[in-house]
Amino acid sequence: MQMNTYLPVADAATAAEVLGIPEEQLIKLDANENPYGPSPLVREALAQPLPYHLYPDAMQRRARAALAEYTGIPAEQIILGNGSDELIDLLLLALVKPGDDVLVPVPTFGVYLSRPPLFGAAVQSVARNEDFDLDIPKILSAIRPTTRLIFLASPNNPTGNPVTRHQLEQLLKTGIFVVADEAYYEFAGQTFAPLLQEYDNLGILRTFSKWAGLAGLRIGYGLFPRWLADRLWTIKQPFNVSVPALRAVEAALADRAIQFQTVIQLRLERGRLYRKLRTIPYLKPYPSHGNFILCRVTVGDAHAVHAWLAQHGILVRKYDDPLLRDCLRISVGLPEHTDQIIAVLQSYQPEANG
Numbered sequence: 314m315q316m317n318t319y320l321p322v323a324d325a326a327t328a329a330e331v332l333g334i335p336e337e338q339l340i341k342l343d344a345n346e347n348p349y350g351p352s353p354l355v356r357e358a359l360a361q362p363l364p365y366h367l368y369p370d371a372m373q374r375r376a377r378a379a380l381a382e383y384t385g386i387p388a389e390q391i392i393l394g395n396g397s398d399e400l401i402d403l404l405l406l407a408l409v410k411p412g413d414d415v416l417v418p419v420p421t422f423g424v425y426l427s428r429p430p431l432f433g434a435a436v437q438s439v440a441r442n443e444d445f446d447l448d449i450p451k452i453l454s455a456i457r458p459t460t461r462l463i464f465l466a467s468p469n470n471p472t473g474n475p476v477t478r479h480q481l482e483q484l485l486k487t488g489i490f491v492v493a494d495e496a497y498y499e500f501a502g503q504t505f506a507p508l509l510q511e512y513d514n515l516g517i518l519r520t521f522s523k524w525a526g527l528a529g530l531r532i533g534y535g536l537f538p539r540w541l542a543d544r545l546w547t548i549k550q551p552f553n554v555s556v557p558a559l560r561a562v563e564a565a566l567a568d569r570a571i572q573f574q575t576v577i578q579l580r581l582e583r584g585r586l587y588r589k590l591r592t593i594p595y596l597k598p599y600p601s602h603g604n605f606i607l608c609r610v611t612v613g614d615a616h617a618v619h620a621w622l623a624q625h626g627i628l629v630r631k632y633d634d635p636l637l638r639d640c641l642r643i644s645v646g647l648p649e650h651t652d653q654i655i656a657v658l659q660s661y662q663p664e665a666n667g
């Protein structure tokens with residue numbers, strides 16, 4: 314079954330079944346999840362009996378108040394979604410109509426490409442330069458009267474590089490609505506949230522899937538100008554974020570000093586993984602501000618390397634997109650995951666195996 318043109322990675326149980334290995338032996342480095350999982354307070358909150366028989370707060374009041382404190386952005390400008398994926402759809406529903414264009418610098422997160430057509434909009438892909446940096450002159454010249462929306466991830470998934478404030482402001486000055494997706498903000502430490510005071514055509518997306526170790530609960534949020542937040546409230550499904558998810562937001566933010574320890578661990582591990590990947594003769598890793606590292610396979614076939622890793626119980630992300638066909642994205646995991654993937658990569662011989 315093909316759900317849409319964006320193919321998500323398989324869940325752990327399915328992957329283990331396909332590979333014929335026990336789930337607990339799988340090393341899952343294919344979806345930028347946090348292997349440490351959520352903080353102690355979140356675990357505790359979710360272990361309590363929660364009012365599952367009642368609908369959640371459609372206005373998300375307590376979670377938004379906690380997020381206002383965390384982000385420094387007023388609660389009226391914050392909306393939570395069932396993952397930031399849902400907010401991408403809500404933005405498209407609010408901002409585009411059939412015949413419009415959505416501009417996307419590629420390569421990037423596949424959801425920006427797969428969703429606009431479902432809302433009648435066409436995707437204008439604009440290639441990034443060789444280092445995957447934004448090509449601002451090319452983007453500016455690609456803009457048409459029908460261009461409604463620009464999607465940028467900073468740092469970008471899967472390439473790991475951030476957008477600069479100057480680049481973002483050049484795009485904001487066109488007046489077109491720009492979505493800055495900060496899914497990996499906590500790993501990068503750079504945010505454009507202060508620009509919300511200056512531009513009313515900027516939206517920022519964030520998620521609890523990565524830093525907070527809560528990908529399975531599906532919690533994203535957006536920071537929006539007031540006019541857009543008002544419009545999004547009128548179109549969002551009332552109960553889009555569940556009782557446990559809202560509870561987890563409060564607990565994760567209250568416990569963030571503890572959870573940030575895992576972010577610090579992963580940032581350190583990112584450096585170690587990068588240095589080790591550089592010693593693999595057939596790989597070229599790109600520097601990353603996220604919890605993942607993109608590698609170009611310079612000798613042999615990336616899909617063959619993917620298969621070799623999978624045979625050894627290690628899952629990484631491969632691509633069919635021609636721009637990334639010779640690349641693999643490796644999520645940063647536990648120190649022992651780094652050691653194991655490096656050992657398996659060292660045992661691979663591109664000429665013989667690929």
Ligand SMILES: Cc1ncc(COP(=O)(O)O)c(C=O)c1O
Nearest residue numbers: 396397398466470496520522533
């Ligand atoms: C750039 C980017 N945006 C959004 C998401 C989706 O996040 P969520 O789990 O909150 O839907 C991801 C997930 O990989 C991502 O990489």
